[in-house]
Amino acid sequence: MSAAPAAFLASEAVERHFPRASLLIPSLEAALANFSSGAEGGVVQPVRTVVPVQKYNGFLGVMPAYSAMDDALTTKLVTFYEHKKDSSVPSHQAIVLLFDPRNGSLKAIMDGSIITAKRTAAVSAIATKFLMPADAEVLCILGAGVQAYSHYEVFIEQFSFKEVRIWNRTKENAVKFARSVMGPVQVCSSAQEAVIGADVIVTVTMATMPILFGEWLKPGAHINAIGASRPDWRELDDEVMKNSVLYVDSREAALNESGDVILSRAEIFAELGEVVKGTKPALPEKTTVFKSLGMAIEDTVAAKLVYDSWSAGN
Numbered sequence: 096m097s098a099a100p101a102a103f104l105a106s107e108a109v110e111r112h113f114p115r116a117s118l119l120i121p122s123l124e125a126a127l128a129n130f131s132s133g134a135e136g137g138v139v140q141p142v143r144t145v146v147p148v149q150k151y152n153g154f155l156g157v158m159p160a161y162s163a164m165d166d167a168l169t170t171k172l173v174t175f176y177e178h179k180k181d182s183s184v185p186s187h188q189a190i191v192l193l194f195d196p197r198n199g200s201l202k203a204i205m206d207g208s209i210i211t212a213k214r215t216a217a218v219s220a221i222a223t224k225f226l227m228p229a230d231a232e233v234l235c236i237l238g239a240g241v242q243a244y245s246h247y248e249v250f251i252e253q254f255s256f257k258e259v260r261i262w263n264r265t266k267e268n269a270v271k272f273a274r275s276v277m278g279p280v281q282v283c284s285s286a287q288e289a290v291i292g293a294d295v296i297v298t299v300t301m302a303t304m305p306i307l308f309g310e311w312l313k314p315g316a317h318i319n320a321i322g323a324s325r326p327d328w329r330e331l332d333d334e335v336m337k338n339s340v341l342y343v344d345s346r347e348a349a350l351n352e353s354g355d356v357i358l359s360r361a362e363i364f365a366e367l368g369e370v371v372k373g374t375k376p377a378l379p380e381k382t383t384v385f386k387s388l389g390m391a392i393e394d395t396v397a398a399k400l401v402y403d404s405w406s407a408g409n
């Protein structure tokens with residue numbers, strides 16, 4: 096008997112079944128802990144394959160993962176290109192394939208862009224919960240693209256900041272951001288102006304050279320470093336990396352993909368999953384960096400949430 100044809104869930108359907116990033120936080124925390132538990136965690140996730148498309152300054156990422164605990168098998172295909180100002184095409188485009196782990200049948204093909212935006216921000220929120228200073232009041236976002244919006248949305252829901260600042264390479268996009276989100280956002284004319292005095296900093300740019308410098312940092316600040324996912328790209332300077340306690344999503348990925356980690360030679364203190372498990376401490380009183388590369392297992396649990404909601408007829 097042939098398997099039922101795979102479902103196709105476009106972005107509208109994915110949004111309907113995954114309306115808020117915070118819905119994924121419990122599953123993500125379990126997935127991070129399982130990933131950092133080695134074989135007993137039941138997560139199989141090789142370092143992704145990234146195919147450079149040199150002629151067009153683009154990349155294709157192939158991100159498979161299996162979770163025994165979630166009984167879920169997925170692969171995400173994601174392309175990422177430097178965004179052209181007049182382009183209607185987003186810099187990141189993705190599709191997620193969800194398979195039946197029992198027999199390998201394809202169960203669903205779904206938009207991966209919303210999944211990528213929301214799961215990335217949710218993981219940053221998990222890191223921030225553990226690592227931000229106890230008296231955090233000021234949130235600073237460097238960048239005004241897709242990840243800036245998804246991070247803002249979940250951070251405002253999960254935390255109570257007295258002030259939110261944004262800086263962006265193109266100021267008009269920061270102004271557009273401030274005008275379109277709920278709540279007051281101060282548009283800053285330089286990254287330095289946005290960073291000085293900030294307690295939590297989110298770097299969500301496609302910069303390839305540092306945009307955040309250690310000399311600006313308030314001691315005890317927490318940085319979620321989301322961009323610079325190539326071994327020769329930077330968002331953070333050596334001073335940030337050397338003067339902070341460094342947490343990562345995956346040691347293996349960071350040492351293969353993160354220019355901020357590789358080129359600074361900063362020592363990795365822990366994976367976020369180890370903090371969730373309690374086998375490594377959170378040190379919120381220190382200046383901390385969470386270097387996020389993005390993990391396929393995060394897409395797996397997100398796709399499962401969407402598929403389970405869809406198949407339940409919600």
Ligand SMILES: NC(=O)C1=CN([C@@H]2O[C@H](COP(=O)(O)OP(=O)(O)OC[C@H]3O[C@@H](n4cnc5c(N)ncnc54)[C@H](OP(=O)(O)O)[C@@H]3O)[C@@H](O)[C@H]2O)C=CC1
Nearest residue numbers: 186238239240241242264265299300301302322387388389
């Ligand atoms: N860790 C993870 O799990 C994931 C990480 N990412 C990474 O997060 C980053 C942001 O992604 P996303 O929001 O989707 O991308 P977008 O294309 O939507 O936004 C890119 C942002 O980066 C800015 N930017 C581009 N080039 C530079 C530069 N040279 N210097 C400073 N700023 C620059 C853009 O500013 P402007 O308005 O001027 O163009 C814009 O604000 C990327 O590096 C992406 O690869 C993405 C998905 C998952």
Ligand SMILES: O=C([O-])C1=[NH+]CCC1
Nearest residue numbers: 173211324388389390
């Ligand atoms: O995890 C992810 O999907 C990505 N990380 C960097 C580019 C896309």
